[in-house]
Amino acid sequence: MAFPEHFLWGGATAANQLEGAYLEGGKGLSIADVMTCGGKSRFKVDLPAIKPEYQKFLSKMRYVTFEKDGQDGACIAFKQNTYPDHGTPKIVEGEYYPNHEAIDFYHHYKEDIALMAEMGFKAYRMSIAWSRIYPNGDDDAPNEEGLAFYDRVFDELLKYGIEPIVTLSHYEMPLALSMKYQGFANRKLVDIFYKYCATVFERYAGKVKYWLTFNEINSIIHSSYVNAGVFANDRQLSEYASYHQMLASAKVCQLAHEKYPHFKIGCMISSSIPYAYTCKPEDNLEALKSYDLRVNYYSDTMVRGYLPEYKIKDLERRGIKLPIMEEDRAILEKGTVDFISISYYQTSIAAASDDGLKMAEGNMIRHIANPHLKTSEWGWSIDPVGLRYTLNYLYDRYHKPIMIVENGLGAFDTLNEDKTVHDAYRISYLQEHLSEVKKAIEIDGVDVMGYTSWGCIDLVSCSSGQMSKRYGFVYVDRDDDGNGTLARYPKDSFYWYQHIIETNGEEL
Template sequence: MKILWGGATAASQYEGGFEEKKGLDTQDCRPYLPRTSNATEETRLLTKEKIEEAKKTNSNQYYPFRNGTKGYEHLEEDIEYLEELGLDIYRFSISWARLFPNGIDEAPSPEGVAYYDKVFELLVKKKIKIFLTLNHYALPINLVECYGGWKGRECIKYFLRFVHFVFERWGELVDYWLPFNEINAGYFSPFNGVGLLKGEDGYNLSEVFQALHHQFVASAKTIRLAKQMKLKGKFGSMIACFCYYPLTSNPEDNLKLLFEEQMNQWYCMDVLSKGEYPYYSSKFFESKNITLNITDEDKKVLKENTCDFVSISFYTSSVITVDEAEKTAGNLVVSTKNPYLKASEWGWQIDPVGLRTSLHRVYERYGKPVIVSENGLGARDVLTEEYKIHDSYRIDYMKAYYEQAQLALLDGVPLEAFIAWGIIDIVSAGSCEMDKRYGVIYVDADNYGNGSYKRYKKDSFYWYKEFIQRHKAGGIN
């Protein structure tokens, strides 16, 4: 078995093209804020007032996701780069608001359809496999205002209308399908994950978990629809994975780890992969006074339409303790600092062995093929006067993680694909900035959208290209 090596972008972070009759979505409303201790948090905990400010045509805020990295304009060039890299597979998402600007439209936007027709046409021509994310955080803002985001059951109906069109138009071209990106993020990042606005008293947990339930049902009904339409692609579910460690051998640290891991990491995948709510969720809901509306039909559709494969994003591991300890940042979460690991400038702890461990844990728990649908290093790259980017730090990161992924495959984990995140520089979903770059292809733009948006190959581009060539020739590198 060989791993498919790929790259990924997300519509909201990459496309831009906001003026091309695209509807306003939740990511379009997130402003760039200069980096402070709480800037990242402020940009993903939006209130009704902040949405109203974002809708103004004369707002003095810069909204970076409306530009992305102008993939809408550079599409053909970018896919040429993907072909030159030799990618086996490309993961991208469709913007719901580009196809259905209000989320509830009876018919899709012709401009949106034409754009995605071109995307699929080019990828098929280049013989690059397609991993399609149907919903990568961005939700039409009209659905937030009309139904409160995913806490409104109505979103299921409108999502399926969107999905049905995608299936009819491009369904035969897709190899891997993902209904929802990092679905567990709806718990710890409710605006990004489920489109909930922050109230004066924060978030109502019953609403958060009801919104997640509606996404579970929407995912299952998406799979059911695909079966009815006899689509060939495999359907997956995805979680942000954190590889939890106890800080000490104190049994209380390990017990706390168990409970944190259950709800933060496994809960959503337990439902989507096994088709029913896990035993531990009842006690959690009771302790938090969470009440949910779950119908018998919901239970049936969940049980009968589980995912074919499990995918994870993996960047960093997390440490758990009952005691006070130094903290550091992570993928939409905060963790205790691990004294054995180095970290990126943004505080994300680098742990390639944690990836191998997580791949084992995921396969052991679910018994289904696994895909690493996101992994990469967010770093500050420098474009030299000779238009070069010497990112040896990214090459070192990729080498370490890719080695552990291949070792997991040799261990017996059926790892089907490994997809590098932000293969082309994109706006960071965590901090809404360009300074934090992931790509092997550089985009000349700054945090305020200034720049030529020209593309340049980084040193890591040439390394990844050679790596893929070696892999195709001999399997394990």
């Protein structure tokens, strides 16, 4: 059989995108709690240098609201070059923040986990909201109400035989850490994160085996705030933050390996392979170097245990010197991960020069268009074969087990009068991608541990804040304005995925 007998079939979500209850149970504000819904803010962000065709996608991206010099304002969360100088993120009266209630998993978790069990999930990749455990991040003691909530969630999962896969930091750092320290740009965050991880490791050691340290750690190239709590348009601070995150990940891995040998710790990388635009040597070199700096730097450091030479040279050219201390080398060497996890949504094109080339315009991305690929309603290229290519590339480079923890199609869904959703487009997307995963395992010999589709139930979109950008197997009655009953309705893809899991992927 192509898929291993104990393959981890399931789905994935993030706490800040589905839990809601943003101030219940002793929770503090997170960096996500000041992020709006795309197109719903009363603020306008001036983008005079952006072409009109790209602006229509940027208008659907969510903002971070802030105060500067006594005035309220907003910037694009995933466009660091729009961040203000010396602004302070805050909740602004009159703005809509979809994360505050989201789909209210906090009160619906039993119902939602029962639906996962009905689909036959073997695993559920989720995150812990750091600000539920330490409301301000640097509190002396953890919040017992927050710890107890995740006890209940894990117990419910284990009741159905569903393995929790837990992300420790998934775009939901306590807001106070961003405001007080500039997030991970400050080395103090390494120990603060370590303390948080030590707390949840000890609490859930008997319930959770699989852990991921930082979600899409390389996404800092798009957003230093969402990724690492750095609210500043400053490349040097972003590089400091990335380094401190990888150092923190290594310390946490070392703790797990020494104290909890049954744990498996993974890194999590946003993987988007760039193809060379032509067979020109210059285009191929550009593809290689761009992937090194956008992806490999992060996985090389966390899997191999040292900073790669190509990154050191890049920093030298930029005049940036990382705040490396004497003991750091040993920490990185000893704190390597056990497996690699990835998000995979699209591929890109690289060329030595993009002058005169057609560009792909979408929310979060702008790169050279690939004429051989279709795109989603949000402008993301759809490339199933690219997933097989990516799995082969990573396994050849590291020879570590790989888990696909995000892959899915964001689309507009229609809830019919009989409460059904006919999402054949989603089934087609997932079927094509899983067929390539099967080939990677069966033909290429790649060790793939599991597949958790993003997001298994409709939730707030990370990039746009919209509910209308739906990924789930379960439709949630909620719209972009926060209206709806929050009722849950299985889509056609729910029953399709149920059969895929039941047959262990043999009847794709």
